[in-house]
Amino acid sequence: MRIFAENLSVKRGEDLIFKDVSFELVPTESLTISGPNGVGKSTLLRALAGLLPIDNGLFEIQYDETELKPEPKPNAEYCHYIGHKNAMKAELTVLENLSFWQRTMAQDETVDEDLIMPPEAAVELLGLTHTLDLPFGFLSQGQRRRIALAKLFVSYRPVWLLDEPTAALDKSSSDNFAQITNRYLEKGGIVIAATHVPLGFKEVKQLEMTPPPLNESFF
């Protein structure tokens, strides 16, 4: 499996957000996207997740001939996406939230069972077992973020798209998350993360996004 992006550009309305973004990733590799605010990091991740149309360029998840070719499906279905928002309901408990997502995200039966955890194990992995029966809304920002990250483990997707995953996390939790992510990478995962702080992932490729030169007709 290989992720391949070439000369991507995305527009919102008439405005070009970024152009000519290219990268290539194989399993066990991760990519961190950095750059100043507003340069289009989140936009890029949303476009990769299929939530925004790609204006130009190519984004593909390719399979080698030696590999068992799965049924072709949209790129989005290979991906976990953790955006700025946590995608959890404040009124439901942590356990209810996570089991809902586990049941909603269809599982690929060919996947190793040890890559999919029950919600309890996923929460334990992030050190929040005591919050299982609390409503999500009662948790602190950092705890909420960790629960949102626990969603990555209750169902399996080969590609993770993370938008500032460690925002609001304290030092020890983000170190813990880096460790877990590295273990996942060793098993053949791919991580694409937008971030301002070093995340401590292994096999890191860097993508530095720079703001496009201002269009002269703009003035």
Place this chain on the structure above:
Amino acid sequence: MSLFWRDIKLSMRSGGGALLGVLFFLAVIAVVPFAVGPDLNFLQRIGPAMLWIGALLSTLLGLDRLFQAERDDGSLDIMLMQETPFILTVFIKCAAHWVATGLPLVLATPLLGLLMNMDLLSIGAVSATLLVGSPAITFIGAVGAAVAVTLPRGGLLVSILVLPLAIPVLIFGVSAAYAAVEDPAPFLPPFLILCAITMFFAVIGPLAAAAAIRASTD
């Protein structure tokens, strides 16, 4: 299916507003006798129409949050990325919304019918027409909710967008309810048309709503 139960559960928890619609329905019907005066025959005559108007407005009340709540916390993005066709997701959300807010309205109708001095047959007719007619309002409303999903104050807009489309439901619902009591008019034809409208919108509604949400992601 897990989505169905989650939505039901959410509507029961704090701020879910499952009973809000019923309370609003009760409020509308309870003030009618004060407004039109104590003429029992007159109340009986306008009863089915008032119940239908009350139910229509109560159904529209909570509809704007149908997708907005999902969008606000980011759940909508994840749902859009799944293998499950998004149309099906929308259909299940509508179904759950109807069970949580529409069904209580139907169950409250007999009680409120008494407030309007209606007889048993006419109460039965109104309940039956609401039972088959109110899902159509939910499905139509879903389209409005989907179009207004990015607007911060979409509530009133949804009602206004949806109301013209809901008029046929109202017409056939009320005419079937009256036909059951007034002898010469047949009950079945308008009732069956009402069923047909509901089934029609059960298909068109999720289709249009899913398309509107896909178009509005940003």
